[in-house]
Amino acid sequence: MITVETDSLKWLLTLAQRKHTIDGSAHAQLYSVILKASDGRLSFCSLVKDGVSSLMRLSIPCAGEGEVVITDIDTTLGVLKYHGGALKISKGASHDTVKFKSSNKQTTLSASKEARAFPHTPNTMAQWAEKSATLAAKINVDDLTYATNDGETLKTMCSFADLNTTELFEAFRCDSMNGQKLNKYEILFDPPQDLQIRVGGVLKGMTQTDIKVNTPAPYGFGATYGGGLEHIFQHLNSDIGIHIWDFTEAGMGYPMLISMGDGDYIFQASHLR
Numbered sequence: 001m002i003t004v005e006t007d008s009l010k011w012l013l014t015l016a017q018r019k020h021t022i023d024g025s026a027h028a029q030l031y032s033v034i035l036k037a038s039d040g041r042l043s044f045c046s047l048v049k050d051g052v053s054s055l056m057r058l059s060i061p062c063a064g065e066g067e068v069v070i071t072d073i074d075t076t077l078g079v080l081k082y083h084g085g086a087l088k089i090s091k092g093a094s095h096d097t098v099k100f101k102s103s104n105k106q107t108t109l110s111a112s113k114e115a116r117a118f119p120h121t122p123n124t125m126a127q128w129a130e131k132s133a134t135l136a137a138k139i140n141v142d143d144l145t146y147a148t149n150d151g152e153t154l155k156t157m158c159s160f161a162d163l164n165t166t167e168l169f170e171a172f173r174c175d176s177m178n179g180q181k182l183n184k185y186e187i188l189f190d191p192p193q194d195l196q197i198r199v200g201g202v203l204k205g206m207t208q209t210d211i212k213v214n215t216p217a218p219y220g221f222g223a224t225y226g227g228g229l230e231h232i233f234q235h236l237n238s239d240i241g242i243h244i245w246d247f248t249e250a251g252m253g254y255p256m257l258i259s260m261g262d263g264d265y266i267f268q269a270s271h272l273r
Contacts (some may be wrong), residue, residue: 001066001090002037006083006102007078008060009042011075013080015058015235018048020183020228028073029228031118033127035068037209041183042068043261047132049118054227055135055267057110058260066090067097067127069111079107117122141265144243144257156243157221162193169233171197171209176230178204185229187256188222189244191215221246223254223270232258 018029029048043059065254068089070076080087083102091111092099098111117128138147144156172185177200186198194210221244241259247256253270260266 001088002042002066002068003063003086003088004042004060005201006080006085006087009087010077010080011071011235012042012044012060013070013077015232016044016046016056017073017231018054018056018228019231020226022113029043030056030072031117031179032125032128033073034113035070037062037065043264045132045136046128047135048227051131053157053269055132055139056265057136057141058266059262068115069096070098070114071109071111071125076109079089079109081108084247097217114236139257139265139267141257141259141263144259153269154245154247157219157246158189158215159241159243160211160215161239161241163211163213163242165210165233165236165238165240167209167242168197169230169236171207171211172199172230172233174205174207174209177207180204181260183226183228184224185226186222186224188220189213189217190220195242206257221254223256224269225256225268229268236260 016030016033019026019164030046033044033046034056040061041059042062045055045057051110069204083105085102088101089098089173091097092100092108096112097108098149100107100172111145113126114124115123117123144159146154148154174180175185180200182199182201188196188198195213197259199204243257243259247257255270256268258266258268
């Protein structure tokens with residue numbers, strides 16, 4: 001059995017969805033997830049829907065150990081709306097089910113790792129988790145390194161620590177100015193200037209926000225990211241770090257690692273400007 005605070009689990013699953021805008025509509029980048037409880041944290045590690053652009057490892061405090069299969073995040077969030085306080089999670093009485101129990105309510109949902117990871121995909125949740133773990137094994141959030149397929153260990157080219165998430169959200173949310181929602185965020189750094197975030201187009205409003213940073217790195221870069229960064233920072237409330245790798249020689253731009261503490265991170269691919 002695993003015990004968590006209901007609001008914490010809501011936060012975790014909402015952030016996991018990584019909603020972004022396509023053709024004016026919000027779409028989740030993650031539909032299902034396998035949660036694992038160990039060492040006082042309930043965590044998941046998963047690639048987003050395209051299987052390439054982003055990997056997330058997020059966690060919340062918990063008691064107990066075990067595994068929770070969430071076959072539909074939206075459905076589970078719909079269940080959690082009717083629970084509150086301490087939430088006990090366990091396997092249901094029948095095969096491939098999960099049980100959520102609060103003070104005087106109990107809800108059972110289907111929960112099979114053989115369910116599809118996303119609609120319209122042949123990949124099961126188990127297969128997707130294995131694919132995600134393969135990429136996660138290359139990323140070391142403690143020493144900020146990436147292990148390539150040929151055994152080389154690459155360090156980040158620059159790091160920005162203790163960045164305020166409210167300030168970042170205010171910068172990224174300008175992508176929604178006048179309803180444009182382009183889901184394109186340009187990040188530039190030209191030392192010793194501030195970190196710059198540019199969003200939007202001139203037709204409805206292009207906005208640049210300057211973020212003060214303190215970094216000794218002499219290297220600059222400029223890259224464009226997607227992945228619903230506005231959604232990410234809307235749901236974060238503590239300082240984070242942003243760390244950049246230079247993969248331009250491999251034609252992969254400047255991947256970004258957003259570090260959040262407790263081993264949590266978001267790895268986000270980029271496009272060259």
